[in-house]
Amino acid sequence: MALPLRERNRLAAAHHIIDTAIDLFDEHGYGQVTVEQIAAAAGVSPRTFYRYFGSKEGLFTTDPYAVIGADQIQPHIDLDDLPGTLRRIVAAVTDPPPEEVAVRAGPPWRGMHYVLQEPAVRxxxxxxxxxxxRRFTDLLREKGMSATQARVTARAYWFGVYFGSLEQWHLDGRVRPLGDYIDQALAALQDLP
Amino acid sequence: MALPLRERNRLAAAHHIIDTAIDLFDEHGYGQVTVEQIAAAAGVSPRTFYRYFGSKEGLFTTDPYAVIGADQIQPHIDLDDLPGTLRRIVAAVTDPPPEEVAVRAGPPWRGMHYVLQEPAVRxxxxxxxxxxxRRFTDLLREKGMSATQARVTARAYWFGVYFGSLEQWHLDGRVRPLGDYIDQALAALQDLP
DNA sequence: TGACTTCTTGACAGAGTCTGCCAAAACGGA
DNA sequence: TCCGTTTTGGCAGACTCTGTCAAGAAGTCA
Structure with missing residues (x-):
């Protein structure tokens, strides 16, 4: 019971809205579902929906329900071991903390389909x-890395290894562990043409 | 006179709208300017604006006025020489073809400020x-590269080297040639931690 | 030049997104 | 139970974007 009750309620409400929304998306298609419909199905007002998520796409990017929020990567970063950093972040995605699981109906990647397919969500x-x-870049700079090196490194890991692996993992049906994709991608990064 | 009159008119009209829009943005701020105002100032109807650009952000991403359109990178790609590929693409950005310059009031990076600063544009x-x-990835795959290697390579070059350099170049006031940033970034890519 | 076809434009209506505002309701601690 | 704080709902309104259709401009051919 680490979180105050109010926050837990808020968390549960957010998860409920997300799950309701994805149910509707699965049934009618992302573009055919309006915020008004989501709100009605979830039993809240549209105004409340916007307070929670800011936008329809916010369903997929609002902490702590995002693919991975910027706030959440920080604790995993070890600049002396970037591959290990990536693997820890991945673990956080695939194995969410217990208090989140308790209120979540589906797995954290339930909405991944829409992340990959819907341009607005993407x-x-x-x-x-x-x-x-950007945060990654800043941290690398603080460690003394040059601006260019930090920028390129952060982007290569973040867009190339992390998001790329997440995407391919999903496209392949999530049969093999995500970690395998990360390992492959990390190896590929060492062997760029 | 390579292009038919209709297309040249269209091109000129698009450039005129873009320039008008950026003038307004510079004066009032991006968020304070509505599409209706842009259209009025450019002497077209809002409907026409949307036909040209699809959205307000489309001003910055619609071919051939984008930072660089997917269609335009293809001819520059030489898979046996990726650094050279990057440099050619950069040259296309900084040295637009004559027929474009003729109808363009400002330099191609006139709107770069908004690309970097406005979340919606970004x-x-x-x-x-x-x-x-994605196209880059597909081309690499056709050349026989593995899926993972192609994905990581394309993203590292595209997000890490290309966009990263473009961003830093602008942030530094575009004093040094963009090519220098690309060269630096390419070197950094060979020396990832 | 005049007619014919094709593409482009403007106007309008309407759905949907998102925000500011304020009063009502719910909450959680004392 | 009571009270201060937080959250919610409802409403008005601005803005974005799309479908539709008739009017206008551009290009073609005789």
Whole structure:
């Protein structure tokens, strides 16, 4: 019971809205579902929906329900071991903390289909990735890395290894562990043409 | 006079709208300017604006006025020489073909400020980069590269080297040639931690 | 030049997104 | 139970974007 009750309620409500929304998306298609419909199905007002998520795409990018929020990567970063960093972040995605599982109906990647297929969602996710890679860059700079090296490194890991692996993992049906994809991608990064 | 009159008119009209829009943005701020105002100032109807650009952000991502359109990278790609590929693409950005210059009031990076600063524009640009990196990936695959290697390579070059350099170049005031940033970034890519 | 076809434009209506605002309701601690 | 704080709902309104259709401009051919 680490979180105050109010926050837990908020968390549960957010998860409920997300799950309701994805149910509707699965049934009617992302573009055919309006925020008004989601709100009605979830038993809240549209105004409340926007307070929670800011936009329809916000369903997929709002902390702590994002693919991975910028706030959440920070604790995993070890600049002396970037491959290990990537693997820890991945573990956080595939094995969410217990208190989240308790209120979540589906797995954290339930909405991944829409992240990959819907341009609007994809754009929102890229914005989140952008934010994450910026923080990553800043941390690398603080460690003494040059601006160019930090920028290229952060982006290569973030967009190339992380998001790329997440995408391919999903496209392949999530049969093999995500970690395998990360390992492959990390190896590929060492062997660029 | 390579292009038919209709297309030249269209091109000129698009450039005129873009320039008008950026004038307004510079004066009032991106968020304070509505499409209706842009259209009025450019002497077209809002409907026409949407036909040209699809959205307000489309001003920055619609071919051939995008930072770089997916269609335009293809001719520059030489899979046996990726650094050279990057440099040719950069040259296309900084040295636009004559027929474009003729109808363009400002330099091609006139709107770069908004690309970097406005979240909505940035998201749209990422969508365009995403599209570009996908095509890049496909081409690499056709050349026999493995799926993972192609994905990581395309993303590292596209998001890490290309967009990263473009961003830093602008942030530094575009004093040094963009090519220098590309060269630096390419070197950094060979020396990832 | 005049007619014919094709593409482009403007106007309008309407659905959907998102925000500011304020009063009502719910909550959680004392 | 009571009270201060937080959350919610409802409403008005601005803005974005799309479908549709008739009017206008551009290009073609005789």
């Amino acid at each position: 754009a929102a996710v890229y914005a989140a990735l952008d934010e994450g890679s | 998201a749209a640009v990422y969508a365009a980069l995403d599209e570009g990196s």
